[in-house]
Amino acid sequence: MMVDGEAEIDMASLDPKRYGPWMTTEYAARKNEECYSHVFILHHPDEEREACRPLRTGPAYDRQKALGAQFGQVNGWERPNYYGPKDAPETFRPRRAILSARRLVAICQGRGRGHPHRRRPDRRDGLHQAPRARAGGHRVSRSLHLQQAAQGGAHQPDLRADEPRHDAHGIHHRALGENEYYLVSAGAWTAYDADFLMKSAEDMGSGGGWVDIHDVTTQWGVFAIAGPKSRDVLREIVKDADPDTVLGNKRFPWLSMREIELGMCPVRAIRVAYTGELGWELHHPIEMQAYLWDQLMAAGEKHGMKLVGARAQNWLRQEKSYRAFGTELGRDATPLEAGLDRFVDLDKEFHGKAKMVETGVRFKCVTVLIDGPEDADPWGREGLFADGQKVGRLTSGGYSVAFGKQIGMGYVAPEHAEVGRKLKVRMFRELWDAEVVEDSPYDPTNAAIRVDG
Amino acid sequence: MLLERDELTSGSTWHAAGLLPLFNMGYATSHIHDYSVKFYKTLEDETGLNAGFYVVGNLRMAQTQARMDEYMLYASTAETVGIPYEWLTPDEIKARWPLVRTEDLKGAIYHPTDGYINPADVTMAMAKGARQRGVVIERKWQVDGYAWAGDHWDVTCTKMVEKGGNLVPSDETVVDAGRARGHRDRQPCAAHRADAGDQDARDPGRASVYRDRTRPRAGRVAQVERRAPGPARCRRQVVRARGTRRLDPRPLRTGRARAVRIRRARQFPRRSLPARPRTDRGGIHVDDPPHSVFGDGGSEGRFQRPDLLHARWQPAGRARAGAQEHVAGRRAFPSGSPPPAARDTTSRR
Numbered sequence: 001m002m003v004d005g006e007a008e009i010d011m012a013s014l015d016p017k018r019y020g021p022w023m024t025t026e027y028a029a030r031k032n033e034e035c036y037s038h039v040f041i042l043h044h045p046d047e048e049r050e051a052c053r054p055l056r057t058g059p060a061y062d063r064q065k066a067l068g069a070q071f072g073q074v075n076g077w078e079r080p081n082y083y084g085p086k087d088a089p090e091t092f093r094p095r096r097a098i099l100s101a102r103r104l105v106a107i108c109q110g111r112g113r114g115h116p117h118r119r120r121p122d123r124r125d126g127l128h129q130a131p132r133a134r135a136g137g138h139r140v141s142r143s144l145h146l147q148q149a150a151q152g153g154a155h156q157p158d159l160r161a162d163e164p165r166h167d168a169h170g171i172h173h174r175a176l177g178e179n180e181y182y183l184v185s186a187g188a189w190t191a192y193d194a195d196f197l198m199k200s201a202e203d204m205g206s207g208g209g210w211v212d213i214h215d216v217t218t219q220w221g222v223f224a225i226a227g228p229k230s231r232d233v234l235r236e237i238v239k240d241a242d243p244d245t246v247l248g249n250k251r252f253p254w255l256s257m258r259e260i261e262l263g264m265c266p267v268r269a270i271r272v273a274y275t276g277e278l279g280w281e282l283h284h285p286i287e288m289q290a291y292l293w294d295q296l297m298a299a300g301e302k303h304g305m306k307l308v309g310a311r312a313q314n315w316l317r318q319e320k321s322y323r324a325f326g327t328e329l330g331r332d333a334t335p336l337e338a339g340l341d342r343f344v345d346l347d348k349e350f351h352g353k354a355k356m357v358e359t360g361v362r363f364k365c366v367t368v369l370i371d372g373p374e375d376a377d378p379w380g381r382e383g384l385f386a387d388g389q390k391v392g393r394l395t396s397g398g399y400s401v402a403f404g405k406q407i408g409m410g411y412v413a414p415e416h417a418e419v420g421r422k423l424k425v426r427m428f429r430e431l432w433d434a435e436v437v438e439d440s441p442y443d444p445t446n447a448a449i450r451v452d453g
Numbered sequence: 454m455l456l457e458r459d460e461l462t463s464g465s466t467w468h469a470a471g472l473l474p475l476f477n478m479g480y481a482t483s484h485i486h487d488y489s490v491k492f493y494k495t496l497e498d499e500t501g502l503n504a505g506f507y508v509v510g511n512l513r514m515a516q517t518q519a520r521m522d523e524y525m526l527y528a529s530t531a532e533t534v535g536i537p538y539e540w541l542t543p544d545e546i547k548a549r550w551p552l553v554r555t556e557d558l559k560g561a562i563y564h565p566t567d568g569y570i571n572p573a574d575v576t577m578a579m580a581k582g583a584r585q586r587g588v589v590i591e592r593k594w595q596v597d598g599y600a601w602a603g604d605h606w607d608v609t610c611t612k613m614v615e616k617g618g619n620l621v622p623s624d625e626t627v628v629d630a631g632r633a634r635g636h637r638d639r640q641p642c643a644a645h646r647a648d649a650g651d652q653d654a655r656d657p658g659r660a661s662v663y664r665d666r667t668r669p670r671a672g673r674v675a676q677v678e679r680r681a682p683g684p685a686r687c688r689r690q691v692v693r694a695r696g697t698r699r700l701d702p703r704p705l706r707t708g709r710a711r712a713v714r715i716r717r718a719r720q721f722p723r724r725s726l727p728a729r730p731r732t733d734r735g736g737i738h739v740d741d742p743p744h745s746v747f748g749d750g751g752s753e754g755r756f757q758r759p760d761l762l763h764a765r766w767q768p769a770g771r772a773r774a775g776a777q778e779h780v781a782g783r784r785a786f787p788s789g790s791p792p793p794a795a796r797d798t799t800s801r802r
Contacts, residue, residue, distance in 0.1 A: 013481045042523050043478060381480065383532040393533035426532060428525045429540065 010330040012192070020191040022076050027052050045379040046072075046311075054078045058221050059289040063297075067307060074187045080309035182257070182268065184281075186325055190217050220268075221289045223296065224313075226279030229303045231453045234269075234280065236299035237262045249452040263295040264288075274313055276320035276442060278451050315398035318407045319442035321367045327380055327395040328365055328409055337411070339365040339439065363392060364417035367441060370406035370425055370434040378408045378427055384416075385424040385431060391416045394425065402442045408434070455588060458595040458613060459620055461580055462573045467712055469572040474511055475536045475564050476527040483534040493570060500585065502578035505571030514546060514553070514561040524562040531564070539563045595622060 012018070034051035048071070054061065056076040065071070069080035185193040194215055201211040225233065231247045239261040240246040252258055257270045265288045273279025284292050297305070314324075323329050323338055334356045335344050346353070370378060378397030383390050392412030400407035408425065416423060419438045424431040438444060458464075473490055477483040493506045515521045531538050541563050543555035549563070580590055593613040600607050611622040 009481060009484050011481055013479055042519055043526075044523075045478075045526060379526075381478065381526065381533065382529045390532065426529060428522065429528070 010332045012326055012330050015192060017191040017195050018075065018188060020075060022056065048072045048081070059286065060293040063290065063293055069309065072310060075190060077187060079187065082309040082311045083307045189325055219286055220283050221286045223282045223292065224273060224279060225282060225296065226273040226275045226277040228278055228448070230279050233296070233300045233303050233305060234262065237295050249450065254450050262292060265292045265295065273449065274322060275316035277448050315400065315407070318367065318396055318398055318409055319400050319402055321409065321439040323365065324396065333365065333411065334359050337361050337363055337365065361414055363411040364414050366410060366412055366417050366436045367439060368408050368410065368423060368434040369400065369403055369437050369441065370408055370432055372406040372427055372432045376427060377406050378425060380408065383426050384410055384412055384434065385426065386416050391423070455583065455590045456594045456596050456610060457590060457592045460592055462576045466572045466576050471570045471572045473568050473570060475567050476513065476531060476562065478526060478530055480530060480534065483530055483536065487534055487536055490566060493575060496575065496578045496582065500578045500581040502574065502581055504575040504578045506568060508566060508568035511564045511567030512546065512550060512561050515559045516557055518559055521559050528562060537565055539565065
């Protein structure tokens, strides 16, 4: 119920928290006017609106723009959607850049939110309890990530700074110190997650200890470098006593975080890649972003590095079946339905567990490959059908360069979720063949991500 | 409890067209629309009030293939939510609505369950339904702020009064803690007393802050308590304000007629009406339009808390300037030109 602080249906797309404290009266007024003038225009999927832009830009904005970046606005931030001509034909798909991401190396810009999240030593389970106190049955899927963060911290007392703590989706989190964490949220949901964290900390009350939460979104920028050659590119500029091994699997294993130096820029590098390739997220002080950009571009030149944007990232992550918050993840599906079983330990008690178990599995998150129309991709609103009956819906869609066909993620009734199941997806009034594939159809063993060097 | 700043339907309802289109690109929005339509259908049974709901269907016609493609996106969302739709060819459009010229049409999407509704009627029906379930609707209370105090909400409200045809805040303010009806043992909230103390020091006319331990819920009635009285003259003003009859002799209208009146009021602002002789009004001038507080001469005894009201009408900087001009015996505002805030409230009638 709304009066209890939760809506009955997923209202994330309408949640005021999709904005942040950067919102002003003028912004609201101008965006509102834009809405009125847009009522009867033709709306395209994933359209980007022009009012109030650019507003929040990183230092590398002008450099990206000069290289052909077409920006989208996410939570006020200007983020490259793709690199290419703006007057591109309707059939334009940044597939070449994606091939680079798969075969060479590519760089794109994200903007996460870091929460160095400190705990007092006498409160080992502080972070552990924070999400539990708050995670009502309605929001288990979201809080689970924090839950994971918490459990990682609480049950491994000899936590080291470089020890991996990873939840695979949504909020990444890394231990900076014994009681200090760095949480990375989605650019679009920083206020949402901050609200959750702050309230969780508040709800802990005076149970002992304290949690200190800082929003460092505007202090840290993020570039993601990914692709088989990304290690070679970084090796050109990394400063270390032994630069040959600093990025190797032994010193920098998958899913770990290290403080490294790229040229003169101190970087919190996290070895994850939302694209499913060998790669790093390079979290850097925002004031050094332009410098780091130049360093990376120079180092990447001879390796054939290409620039990609958020659109390519969105397609690539579907090949890895990485769920995204706001599409696959939300309050409509429990963690079990979302296929996050491996992060759920039913032997433990946690808030919302009873509700989750009682709900059961009404539908399952699946990845489908689609033989769709030549000139259009699904975009995550389409219905899924079997034997003429609607059995589910897509929540994400795009094009898989690796498989040469359309790809999508969505939810279907459990009996239609097994691998190999033939379904139909309705696009443009016609039914197109779709097939349920195993999770992470591209590189299911994560060999590309774990590759040593 | 529902707090309404003015009268029900006086907000965006009066200019709402009342259309209920079910096509949408957003999954959540579609669900809300779908729920609304189903809910409106049950409203008359529950309340006996006809909300003026007519399910007439909705025809969206496309002149270009791009438009048709757009409708197909709407259709896919509608399909996942379970909203029915049909595709019509130009001939089928003609059959359904013979008056339309179909030569240049590509086709149409038809939502049979779309319709329209009378926004004012549906509001009143919902209000009645809510009252039937125990909700209390308090009108003329402006919500200034709310804060979660751990186990209940503190809602700060200001009573709105009509003055000279404008809806303006009085200086009657309460902080309501979502109490159940009948509880008389309220205690000042320790956590808020300091704040209240500050406030009271700045503004003796403001209310004390109370709390209780119940959480506001539909059906709970907030105890709206008169604030601690300020200076005597101030209290008299409030009392008078509450008793003020509508000064505008024109009948109260709702809906479209009301919109017309507001439009006319903007065209012919009240300031162009001749001022009534001051002597008619006695000592307390709660019914003065706000801009005359410092206005046209002879201001002694007219307004006891200029600091308070003035602060409401103007940004702080201008308030000070106005006060100085007032002292100097000059007009704070050129005659016939109310301060900006007063203009805003004019349109809120």
